Amino acid sequence: MRAALALAGRTRGRTTPNPNVGCVIVRGGRIVGRGWTQPGGRPHAEAMALAQAGAESRGATCVVTLEPCAHASPRGPACSDLLVAAGVARVVIALQDPDPRTASRGIARLRAAGIAVTVGVEAAAATASMAGFLTRRAHRRPFVTLKLATSLDGCIARADGESRWITGPAARAHAHGERARHEAILVGRGTWETDAPSLDVRLPGLEGRSPTRVVLSGRPHTSGAEASPSLSAQPGAMGDPIWINSPTAIATLPADHLLVEGGAATAAAFLRAELVDRLLLYRAPILIGGGLPALGDVGLGRLADAHGRWRLADARQLGSDRLEVYERQPCSPASSPTSAP
Amino acid sequence: MRAALALAGRTRGRTTPNPNVGCVIVRGGRIVGRGWTQPGGRPHAEAMALAQAGAESRGATCVVTLEPCAHASPRGPACSDLLVAAGVARVVIALQDPDPRTASRGIARLRAAGIAVTVGVEAAAATASMAGFLTRRAHRRPFVTLKLATSLDGCIARADGESRWITGPAARAHAHGERARHEAILVGRGTWETDAPSLDVRLPGLEGRSPTRVVLSGRPHTSGAEASPSLSAQPGAMGDPIWINSPTAIATLPADHLLVEGGAATAAAFLRAELVDRLLLYRAPILIGGGLPALGDVGLGRLADAHGRWRLADARQLGSDRLEVYERQPCSPASSPTSAP
Known part of the structure; x- marks a missing residue:
């Protein structure tokens, strides 16, 4: 399953609206087929892995990160039917498919054909792997991932706005790799107009993976003020971003992974709306003192309310900087745009 | 030497103006004597270890974190003479004594008596162990150690000043342990008058180790403004702290270890004056957003000037909080009060 999850990561952020699934076919302790959802969503991971395994699929074990689909489409047959036809002996699945067209029907079809099915292996890792699809x-x-790059004292720039550079080359390269795994990247209007950021992926070989650019306009949610109307598409020197006028409008974006890069008011607007699932915190070992804070008012009622919302999921050293990845605690509220204020 | 360093830590912050030294006497692979500078400075570590070893000192190895003293005083004979008289065969020393009354004369006296002397073992650890004396x-x-307790976004309180609690019980207990290893603890006048902090050690068995309280009055160094005159001792409900009117006045304190606990203006004043040697950063996994920043203006000229000053020396998890200890980089300027502006 770890191998299947690694394959699933290859097209993370490029299979929308399909999930990024990984699949390996194992026979006699050897991997005879590997597959992952291809960019755009087809072929599916199982179809690719079975094609690679060929006749060796017969009697083999299929390990797949999501329940094989049960619905045929003009773009291909159902994967559960393909697995039955290939004669696999066993299917190991991380997660059931929440898609109502499959919803355990894929598993039922496999079992009806006499295939042994195990469900729930590495379910947590698979949930993280397909977070975009599942959200x-x-x-x-x-x-939604919120990225912050700060000094030890939580500043994102000096008081005069100077912010190049707080973090070093290793942290910046990592951040560009994160961009490549997101279909869309968002900044606030202030950042867009002041910094004119290109928001592209500047990594060799990944230049073509730059995400769709989105700008949050209107006044972000502060003190219950109404957002101003959308400015819609405004041509700019860097090309046309998508403009939205409220964090909740991200529901309309053609993206299952959104990276929010700032500034402080925009970050706070997303936190206020309970629309941040993951926090990427790049920290440089410097003190700025009296600089621009990372976050504006997030509408915190009492200090006690701030606790228990975030869980450290990963930490690593990037040159002299440190990256911490926090995930929203399972018990903490996750909002759908329609239920947000 | 590790054993000797551990003993040296026992009275860190309680031997001023003497160094906190640790010593073990080893004979036949066995420790036959242990000593450490006693509170107040006497007996010295070597005298205590030799007394414990007794006749077993003859032919033994003495391992000590600082060069044995060469000056007799009314409070006791010179340790180098004691070692010669005890007939030890070998002395292993971490650091030479910078005290001009000893300054390699202790080593010379040992060698003149035919004792084999090795110098420089675990010198870096010994330097850290005796940082107060050496500074x-x-x-x-x-x-000077600066303590900050912040949220992930670098706030030390909500905008309305609420700061209890940001960190959890494990982090707060650790911070009280740090207080017990400092002779003096300092806060700014604003913190003193607003929070009326007791600044004591609230750990079972260590209540008697509460440091001398110091309050920084006057306007801390901002934009070159002159500090106002000292207010001298002002009686208060919590007893009389020592009042000083400028960070550089810490030179006059009867303390070799000073813990600076805030607030933001005071922390910034010490950083501005280049008078912080060590940074204790307790961080809770919470976001406050729009709260009070950890630091005021530290007089940073350009962002580039902020880099290369701090080195991560230690990091540990304390409950759900994280402690990071940063040390001033060796290449970064360390100021004497007389050379500060």
């Missing part, structure tokens, strides 16, 4: 299903919006 | 010698001021 869209559960909350009708993209999975 | 006083080199810069004529205490070794």
Whole structure:
């Protein structure tokens, strides 16, 4: 399953609206087929892995990160039917499919054909792997990652706005790799107009993976003020971004993974709306003192309310900087745009 | 030497103006004597270890974190003479004594008596262990630790001042342990008057180790404004702290280890004056957003000037909080009060 999950990561952020699935076919302790959802969503991971395994699929074990689909489409047959036809002996699945067209029907079809099915292996890792797809299903919006790059004292720039550079080359390269795994990247209007950021992926070989650019306009949610109307598309020197006028409008984006890059008011607007699932915190070992803070008012009622919302999921050293990845605690509220204020 | 360093830590912060030294006497692979500078400075570590070893000192190895003293005083004979008289065969020393009364004369006296002497074992650890004594010698001021307890976004309180609690019980207990290893603890006048902090050690068995309280009055160094005159001792409900009117006045404190606990203006004043040697950063996994920042203006000229000053020396998890300890980089300037602006 770890191998299947690694394959699933290859097209993370490029299979929308399909999930990014990984699949390996194992026979006699050897991997005879590998597959992952191809960019755009087809072929599916199982179809690719079975094609690679060929006749060796017969009697083999299929390990797949999501329940094989049970619905045929003009773009291909149902994967559960393909697995039955290939004669696999066993299917190991990480997660059941929340898609109502499959919803355990894929598993039922496999079992009806006499195939042994195991479900729930590495389910947590698979949930993280397909966070975009699953968040869209559960909350009708993209999975949102907020990126902050700060000094030890939580500043994102000096008081005069100087912010190049707080973090070093290794941290910046990592952040560009994160961009490549997101279909869309969002900044606030202030950042867009002041910094004119290109928001592209500047990594060799990944230049073509730059995400769709989105700008949050209107006044972000502060003190209950109404957002101003959308400015719609405004041509700019860097090309036309998509403009939205409220964090909840991310529901309409053609993206299952959204990276929010700032500034402080925009970050706070997403936190206020409970629309941040993951926090990427790049920290440089410097003190700025009296600089621009990372976050504006997030509408915190009492200090006690701030606790228990975030869980450290990963931490690593990037040159002299440190990256911490926090995930929203399972018990903490996750909002759908329609239920947000 | 590790054993000797551990013993040296027992009275860190309680031997001023003497160094906190640790010593073990080893004979036949067995430790036959242990000593550490006693509170107040006497007996010295070597005298205590030799007394414990008794006749077993003859032919033994003495391992000590600082060069044995060469000056007799009314409070006791010179340790180098004691070692010669005890007939030890070998002395292993971490650091030479910067005290001009000893300054390699202790080593010379040992060698003249035919004792084999090795110098420099675990010198870096010994330097850290005796940072207070060495900083006083080199810069004529205490070794200064700045403590900050912040949210992930670098806030020390909500905008309305609410700061209880950001960190959890494990982090707060650790911070009280740090207080017990400092002779003096300092806050700014604003914190003193607003929060009326007791600044004591609330750990079972260590209540008697509460440091001398110091309050920084006057306007801390901002934009070159002159500090106002000292208010001298002002009686208060919590007892009389020592009042000083400028960070550089710490030179006059009867302390070799000073813990600076805030607030933001005071922390910034010490950083501005280049008078922080060590940074204790307790961080809770919470976001406050729009709260009070950890630091005021530290007089940073350009962002590039902020880099290369701090080195991560230690990091540990304390409950759900994280402690990071940063040390001033060796290449970064360390100020003596007399050379500060």
